[in-house]
Amino acid sequence: MLRLLREPRWLGYLSLAVVFAIVCCFLAIWQWNRREEALTAIDRLESNYDRAPAAVTDALPDPGAFDPDQQWTPVLLQGEYLPDEQLLLRGRWRSGQVGFDVIAPFRTADGTVFIVDRGWIDQAPGAEQPMTEPETPKGPTTVVARLRPDEGSIAGRGAPEGQIASVDLDELADALGEPTYTGAYGLLVSEDGGVPDDVSVASRPVLDEGPHLSYSLQWYVFALGGFAAVAWGMRDELRSASPQERPKRVRRTDADVEDDILDRT
Known part of the structure; x- marks a missing residue:
């Protein structure tokens, strides 16, 4: 498999996988930061409201x-x-x-x-x-x-x-x-201790952290998937390039030859 990495084609595929992984990691970190912001907002609400x-x-x-x-x-x-x-x-x-x-x-x-x-x-x-x-x-x-x-x-x-x-x-x-x-x-x-009846005052908001954690983990999985795809392609090419194993010739005995003659008569 290392031999294939000397070929420009596979080096290009590997480079694309590296770039794809970097982008995925940035997106994973972004989703993680979004989750941290959501948790901070929830904590502020619970602490102060x-x-x-x-x-x-x-x-x-x-x-x-x-x-x-x-x-x-x-x-x-x-x-x-x-x-x-x-x-x-x-x-x-x-x-x-x-x-x-x-x-x-x-x-x-x-x-x-x-x-x-x-x-x-x-x-x-x-x-x-x-x-x-x-x-x-x-x-x-x-x-x-x-x-x-x-x-x-x-x-x-x-x-x-x-x-x-x-x-x-x-x-x-x-x-x-x-x-x-x-x-x-x-x-x-x-x-003055009461709630006005001519307007609708703001109610307590309902906050949750959202799906940011699962999205973050998914982006890391996608990053690994890029490398897995390159490895699978290299393995598949090596298999197709390997010479097919030839069947071994079995030495025929005198008895096998006599049986063939009898079958033809």
Whole structure:
């Protein structure tokens, strides 16, 4: 078999198998990393979701910073909404239906604005407008919300006046012209201890690690399969090139000759 590796043809096949294996290994590692990311997301949800709310100033002492490990952490806000600055976040799905999330800036007691996603509302049939647009509470309000990271802008996606395509906190802060938390925003949990009935607040997400582990192992198997295919081809060629074994001539005895003569008479 080693003799065949001196031939350019088989060296080419082996080189292709090596390149194929490298690609498969990269894809296997990518799937493994995807699994690690999924497990990290699950761990953050399980660790933070049911925590007691902390004051937003304690959770986010720097309004422009946010630690990804703080995702889903409940925070307590005291202050008031800015009803005239309410926006609709378009293209949000809930239970198989498209609608809007209600984005409401909330001015906290120290004057810094925190962006609150109050919940989901349905879209009117055949229109890019909501069925009804709820009003945010007026006056002093106590809000509990769970932290979510800044979504940033989405290239190529726009929105009509009064709507936004994503929760881009820097853009919202510029539009408000006030000190604003730009590291994270919050999904509403409660207002003054109750849940609003004019929006559908976000429910606890169901996360799983997905099929990434099995996909990762499959790519390693494919990598080995490339080498196995080359080895099988070389073995098959060696078999076909081997001379066929000739049958051995058996020396005939005098008795065999006499029997042949008798058979012919």
